[in-house]
Amino acid sequence: MIGEVIMEMIIPKLMATIVDDGVTAGNMDVIYSVGAKMLVAAIIGLLVGILGAMFGSHAATGFARNLRRGMFRNIQTFSFANIDKYSTAGLVTRMTTDVTNIQNAYQMLLRMAIRAPASMIVALIMSFTINAQLASVYLVAVVLLGCALMYIMVHATNYFTGAFRKYDDLNESVQENVSAIRVVKAYVREKFEGEKFRKASENVRQLLMRAELILAWNAPLMTLAVYSCILIISWLGARLIVLSGATSFTTGDLMSMLSYCMNILMSLMMLSMVFVMITMSAASAKRVAEVLDEKSDLTNGENPVTEVKDGAVKFNNVSFAYKKDGEKALENINLDIKSGETVGVIGGTGSAKSSLVQLLPRLYDVTEGSVEVGGVDVRKYDLETLRNSVAMVLQKNELFSGTIAENLRWGNPHATDAEIEEACKQACADEFIERFPDKYETYIEQGGTNVSGGQKQRLCIARALLKKPKILILDDSTSAVDTATDAKIRHSFAEKIPGTTVFIIAQRISSVENADHVLVLDNGRISGYDTPENLLKTNAIYQEVYNNQTKGSGDFDEKGGEA
Missing domain, CATH: 3.40.50.300 (P-loop containing nucleotide triphosphate hydrolases)
Structure with a gap:
């Protein structure tokens, strides 16, 4: 991921060189040589990006497999007293929905939690090397957008946590209906069971809908921040180019600044989604940990007897x-x-x-x-x-x-x-x-x-x-x-x-x-x-x-x- 970020940050800088030293100066040799460097950077970025995605997918799916395997093996050791603590539907939910939530959060952590901060930090550094005054606009935008996204994240995750608890009721309704389908049909209770399932699924839908409605503010806020920064940077950058006669600040520098603008703000949005996924999966992680940490209250003592003499x-x-x-x-x-x-x-x-x-x-x-x-x-x-x-x-x-x-x-x-x-x-x-x-x-x-x-x-x-x-x-x-x-x-x-x-x-x-x-x-x-x-x-x-x-x-x- 770091390699991919470095390659992505190099390309805008090379693009500025092409514009200033190649297009503006009319030098085709610079365009060819710098263009070749951009192509190499793009290919390297693609290759390391593919490797990062592949290794991240292997790690996330392997982690999910290990969680399910660990829970299943631990359940096999449970005494009846341990099993009585959990419903069948609850255990099924933990091994399916909860593990999937953890897997998605883990995969996002591997990719975004490294990529987004690295991308934002490198982009900020590159922006300040071009023009510190203009780059300060990004810092203001990052702080304001960060506060707004934090507010969205806190309120959305409360609803996600409640929704995951309701999955147990949903799975229990399905399990009971399928296992007792003969009784349901014998007593003509299909409508009753259908209504019970509808209520359980409606509870989940309402909680998830509220969470998604809050998260929907991410996109407009992001768009507002991006276009505001583009307008401000374009206005201030154009004035600098005109007033300095394109000496202290060039057209290529302005294009690089706009590219870094998108990198910085998109990285912040990715970080917000990472935090949302972490908070969403936190409730699932606690439920999975309960099963993994549960120890059977029936264990062998020291030097257990390994032969039963008779049936007395x-x-x-x-x-x-x-x-x-x-x-x-x-x-x-x-x-x-x-x-x-x-x-x-x-x-x-x-x-x-x-x-x-x-x-x-x-x-x-x-x-x-x-x-x-x-x-x-x-x-x-x-x-x-x-x-x-x-x-x-x-x-x-x-x-x-x-x-x-x-x-x-x-x-x-x-x-x-x-x-x-x-x-x-x-x-x-x-x-x-x-x-x-x-x-x-x-x-x-x-x-x-x-x-x-x-x-x-x-x-x-x-x-x-x-x-x-x-x-x-x-x-x-x-x-x-x-x-x-x-x-x-x-x-x-x-x-x-x-x-x-x-x-x-x-x-x-x-x-x-x-x-x-x-x-x-x-x-x-x-x-x-x-x-x-x-x-x-x-x-x-x-x-x-x-x-x-x-x-x-x-x-x-x-x-x-x-x-």
Whole structure:
């Protein structure tokens, strides 16, 4: 950029020489020689300008890539508690719009923040070497225009900052509409969703429009300053030429001064745009920095344990709250579960069943007490080791775009075809996979939209089984499966993975009635923990749910909540 500026500043000076020593004097040799120098300067300026633009583009796009990569990698390390701080739409906005704003500002900084000051300083110096009195006009114009542009910049950037915050609402509206498009169409809510999106986009439009209306004053102010300087310089310069007889100030000098006038004032305008871009991107930079600086609250301690002995689980006076000083989701949980046992977990909605099992793979850390797996506090394990030993089939099943085999290999990337088929048999997924024309190469759409809820659940169970875990957690993961298939899956577990500790969270009594023990949760506390037979005799909640479901009413929340 500096090389380009130097070449641009040399050309007006050479032009003055051509006019004074060549055109006015009628000397063609001077015109040819100085013209050749101007051509060389122009070519050098073009080449270094191209190199500057190329290197600047590489740097800016590489910087944006590094920001996105850094954010994505850091997000992968987040615990659930970290993820809860950000909305999905907010993270998407940070990785797209915010990074783009930073990239544009960075590229402008590389080009304009060096070019504009250098151009203005060199042009001022060259102007003062020609005529200091006339050059002082530029200083006055620079000060006045600088104050006006600073006023514009401050007021415009306030609106830009507000607009970028509104992008989160805009992206959230789009995300919700696309992900829930089937529900939207089923309830004929297209107009409602359209109105919601219109309001979000209108908020962004209004803020950006106000900012752009303020920035629009840049052009007329710049034009006013340029033409005012041209008029003043032309008037004063012409008087100097006439009064001095073109001795102290020549026509070529006047042409150079006018060229430098444009360079100085355009440089000032470029600087104003640089400051606007910096201020615009400052809000984006803060949002990106929040994600980059966020550190997972779940980290490995010193010398972490790298082997899980077995699937024995122990809860020691465990209490848990999602937020610090917030309401406790679990309180005073004490359990001692032997390796290989099957434990059923039942309770009404909001009784913290999922919260309980999420403490095992350390998706969250306990607030009080401790959770042990294999006789060791989970906080002492290497996180990767622990989570490879605990397989979870979450309440909300997720499949990814790709073939069935590719989805199943999420559980074990090195699984053989035979191992995949065996896991599918245990999860009773082979029954429907074999009916597909492409069998295990059948393509699954994003989110598993081309398979039924029950099929999706069985594929997720098979995926978990491929991990060959010490602990298997089924979080209401057979709710879409018929009772007969549910029984087959449980029977398969008892036969095929007898050494694995299994947690079955369920609403149906039939899903847990053959478990070794059943845990009954009520508002985050243990209401009962015993064999199904004993609970049927001693626990009022279990009794009522059992009686209602065996009589045909299967709604746990409605009936069990009254007990």
